[in-house]
Amino acid sequence: MSLRTAVVGGGTVSDNHLDGLESLPLTTLAAFCDIDSDRVRAVAAEYGITGYTDPETMFAEADLDWVHLCTPVGTHLDLATSAIAAGIPVLIQKPITETAAEYEQLAETARDHGVHVSAVHNHVFDPAMRELTTALQQDAVGEVRAVDVRYTGQTYPDDVRRGEWAFDLPGGEFEEGLPHPLYLLLRVGGYPRAEGDVQVVTHCRGEYERPFTYDGAKLQYCSREDLLCSATLTPGRVPDKSVTVHGEDGVLIADLISQTLVRLDRDYQASPIARARSNVDRAVARLRGNAANLRRVIARRRNDDWETKTELDAHAYQFEAEALALTGDREPPVPLAEAGWTIRLMEAIRDAAADRTEATQDVSVSN
Known part of the structure; x- marks a missing residue:
């Protein structure tokens, strides 16, 4: 079985996904989507695939079995939710979402629709x-x-x-x-x-x-x-x-x-x-x-x-x-829970930094 696959996002990491999906025997690179129309035309011509500037249109028209999200983290939840609603499994560049609350929302949506979602934890x-x-x-x-x-x-x-x-x-x-x-x-x-x-x-x-x-x-x-x-x-x-x-x-x-x-x-x-x-x-x-x-x-x-x-x-x-x-041959290599705990640890670091900054500012004011 060959999985018809698309990549969303044309940033620095997208080339790894495009090249990998073109070479992987289990996949057929079928489409690419980005808001930059020049980038879309260039990638579509290079790989001989269909280009889109609107992800919703691509999810509806491209008959996809899998989509890779290589976009800024602030877009992950909305794009992944749209793909899940279309019944398309998603692989998302790290971190999986911007916040732990967004992760919980994403995980619930994936469970409700029975759609596989994972994160790129390549190292x-x-x-x-x-x-x-x-x-x-x-x-x-x-x-x-x-x-x-x-x-x-x-x-x-x-x-x-x-x-x-x-x-x-x-x-x-x-x-x-x-x-x-x-x-x-x-x-x-x-x-x-x-x-x-x-x-x-x-x-x-x-x-x-x-x-x-x-x-x-x-x-x-x-x-x-x-x-x-x-x-x-x-x-x-x-x-x-x-x-x-x-x-x-x-x-x-x-x-x-x-x-x-x-x-x-x-x-x-x-x-x-x-x-x-x-x-x-x-x-x-x-x-x-x-x-x-x-x-x-x-x-x-x-x-x-x-x-x-x-x-x-x-x-x-x-x-x-x-x-x-x-394709049903093995367990997912990156559990969704691992992606969730990753963003929770990141939030713990953000919170500690915010508390330290606030304490420093309070000391400065008091002095």
């Missing part, structure tokens, strides 16, 4: 994260006690990347990138016991022309599985992104920059030789990971088929898994 399917998932399934470090996500070197709030709409967010471009580390924490550590259990501290170190309320955050909670979960999120010019899993019998470190997985599984404090072994084990693990990545790159250059593409391209990997779920 869950990075090579290093897939290796980490497999290692945890194999009980590589024993009983897991804690999960730490470090996502530093993010974009600054006023960096120009995705468009003016991002500057309307309390954290600007910095906030636009936050779903990635948050859904990684949720995927590995699990969901918080309750919204009130999430603790957040924020700061705003930079000076900006726009009234951004934060440019850094530290978040923590205890999950339903009783794991200690935390994330450190800051901007910077040098990215450092990793997921660390602490177990009773060892530690797993997924480095999302080098796409390597390091396993530490012995007492490295036992002796000077053991301490030196720590560096050796880390270096060997990274060398093995780099060699595996190099093999993937070489294979991609020699044979750019779909199976090879999914080895390196996390978007492609998720697109295929989502398509298989729609």
Whole structure:
């Protein structure tokens, strides 16, 4: 079965969806929609598909089995609701909605109509994260006690990347990138016991022309599985992104920059030789990971088929898994609840930043 699929939105991420859906054996790229008529004509001509400037018309006329939303977050709820009403499953770029209240409305609409809705959480399917998932399934470090996500070197709030709409967010471009580390924490550590259990501290170190309320955050909670979960999120010019899993019998470190997985599984404090072994084990693990990545790159250059593409391209990997779920062969790769908790954690960060800003202003007034 080939799913007739369309993409809505012609921003920076839409090319990943257009190229992926054109190549994916399970889909037929059928249509494209954007408010920019020049962009519509260009994309329609490039891919040999039908172009639209009105999504409602496309949903009614294009006979679609699936639609991908690549539009600014403020448009997600209305566009997804229209697609659901037309009976069309939806894959939505992160975050799934602008607020938790909108997510609840979207989830209820999807349930009422029995239509599949999911969010793009592509970094869950990075090579290093897939290796980490497999290692945890194999009980590589024993009983897991804690999960730490470090996502530093993010974009600054006023960096120009995705468009003016991002500057309307309390954290600007910095906030636009936050779903990635948050859904990684949720995927590995699990969901918080309750919204009130999430603790957040924020700061705003930079000076900006726009009234951004934060440019850094530290978040923590205890999950339903009783794991200690935390994330450190800051901007910077040098990215450092990793997921660390602490177990009773060892530690797993997924480095999302080098796409390597390091396993530490012995007492490295036992002796000077053991301490030196720590560096050796880390270096060997990274060398093995780099060699595996190099093999993937070489294979991609020699044979750019779909199976090879999914080895390196996390978007492609998720697109295929989502398509298989729609055709009934497997469970959805990104649960709707994961998307909901992602926006709840984002709101917890926004609220903490707003409270800090208000407290700072009160102190300034009193002085």
